[in-house]
Amino acid sequence: MNEVPLTLAISRYDHVEDLVSGRVVPEGIHLTCLSLPIEEIFFRFLKYREWDASEVSFAKYASLISQGDRALTAIPVFPSRIFRHSSIYVRRDGAVRTPQDLAGKRIGLPEWAQTAAVYSRGLLAHQYGIDLASIEWIQAGVNEPGRSEKVALNLPPGIRLTPAPTKSLSRMLVEGEVDAVLSAHPPDCFENAHPNIARLFEDYMTVEADYYRATGIFPIMHVIALKREAVEAHPWIAMNLFKAFEEAKRRSVARALEVTAPRFPIPWCFEHTRQAQKLFGQDHWPYGVDANRTTLEAFLQYAYDQGVCHRRLAPEDLFPEQVLSQVRV
Structure with a gap:
């Protein structure tokens, strides 16, 4: 052949x-x-x-x-x-201490159709009972402005998704314009050890192992x-x-x-x-x-x-x- x-x-x-x-x-x-x-x-x-x-x-x-x-x-x-509990970033001085605290908040993400974000929103909705429509979603580049969606979306009724083409998620999180960021790649503010930025789940390996045992996902x-x-x-x-x-x-x-x-x-x-x-x-x-x-x-x-x-x-x-x-x- x-x-x-x-x-x-x-x-x-x-x-x-x-x-x-x-x-x-x-x-x-x-x-x-x-x-x-x-x-x-x-x-x-x-x-x-x-x-x-x-x-x-x-x-x-x-x-x-x-x-x-x-x-x-x-x-x-x-x-x-990769499990995605580790990809939720919050402010240490903010109102978010538990997953349930994300309800009604402003959350940034690089793309609605990013695979990591789909899983993160899925576990918020299915494991923690959060209504995704209660959240104000902000779409922007992680560390640089200008990122946009790559596929057409068919957003369900009630979902509020606002592009922020001139801003970055990292800067918005530091300045308190968003309460949390969902991102596959850690924002620069976290990678550079900003003292006010942390993962929501600090002991994420334990949480993720328990999640797998409970869901098989x-x-x-x-x-x-x-x-x-x-x-x-x-x-x-x-x-x-x-x-x-x-x-x-x-x-x-x-x-x-x-x-x-x-x-x-x-x-x-x-x-x-x-x-x-x-x-x-x-x-x-x-x-x-x-x-x-x-x-x-x-x-x-x-x-x-x-x-x-x-x-x-x-x-x-x-x-x-x-x-x-x-x-x-």
């Missing part, structure tokens, strides 16, 4: 490193990998479709699918996932999308690429579990990995649909409720049948 040339843009995570470096070769595919800043990857692929396959924002991909955009399809490979941030025309021309490439990602991840986990000569500059890395397996299961970073169904269904419900998705999607709406039929087992 002649190899199909594909170009993939993706961050250099260790769990994709063997694929990016060529040590793992997807069958029948000649893969060229691009390593770029994640914001650049998202912008160039979602706006211009500059390459064949790409890491993309899960929220923006789901939003496009919900709007009937069929230019892309995806494989259930999730290179980035391990938030997915990014997914691997392909141009649909490439998958329609060569239907087998989707599954072959999925298998290659799985093999690269398997090798990465083996490195993390190495005791004799640790492969990562992290003390007790092997023990951290074992503790993750105790909490999440032996495959503690699962790909596929069924192993992630609880998370996928929760996210799609949040995204629809919040107007990021224009119709209610099922996990099966996101991935091609030739992959679904093989990864269900």
Whole structure:
């Protein structure tokens, strides 16, 4: 079989490193990998479709699918996932001490359709009973003015979302123009250790572990999308690429579990990995649909409720049948 040339843009995570470096070769595919800043990857692929396959924002991909955009399809490979209790920033001298205190406040976020913000608003609504319509939402760049939404929104009645194109969330939080900020990337005021800025959940690892035990949700941030025309021309490439990602991840986990000569500059890395397996299961970073169904269904419900998705999607709406039929087992 002649190899199909594909170009993939993706961050250099260790769990994709063997694929990016060529040590793992997807069958029948000649893969060229691009390593770029994640914001650049998202912008160039979602706006211009500059390459064949790409890491993309899960929220923006789901939003496009919900709007009937069929230019892309995806494989259930999730290179980035992280809990989002840690991404809520508040003022130490402010009125917000608990999640419930966020009701009725002014909250800033970089984009309504940012995946991290979808999860953060979802846990506020579903775990803490906050009416999202009670909040005055302010959209602005995290550290620089000028950021805007990348996909069309279908905001539900009662949601107040006001762009602030000349301001930054970091400055507004410091100056008290907002009571809190939801952001995947910490604002500069927090990273620079401003004495009046803190996380809402300071002991966030404990809170997030308890949240997982209670809900089974391990938030997915990014997914691997392909141009649909490439998958329609060569239907087998989707599954072959999925298998290659799985093999690269398997090798990465083996490195993390190495005791004799640790492969990562992290003390007790092997023990951290074992503790993750105790909490999440032996495959503690699962790909596929069924192993992630609880998370996928929760996210799609949040995204629809919040107007990021224009119709209610099922996990099966996101991935091609030739992959679904093989990864269900």
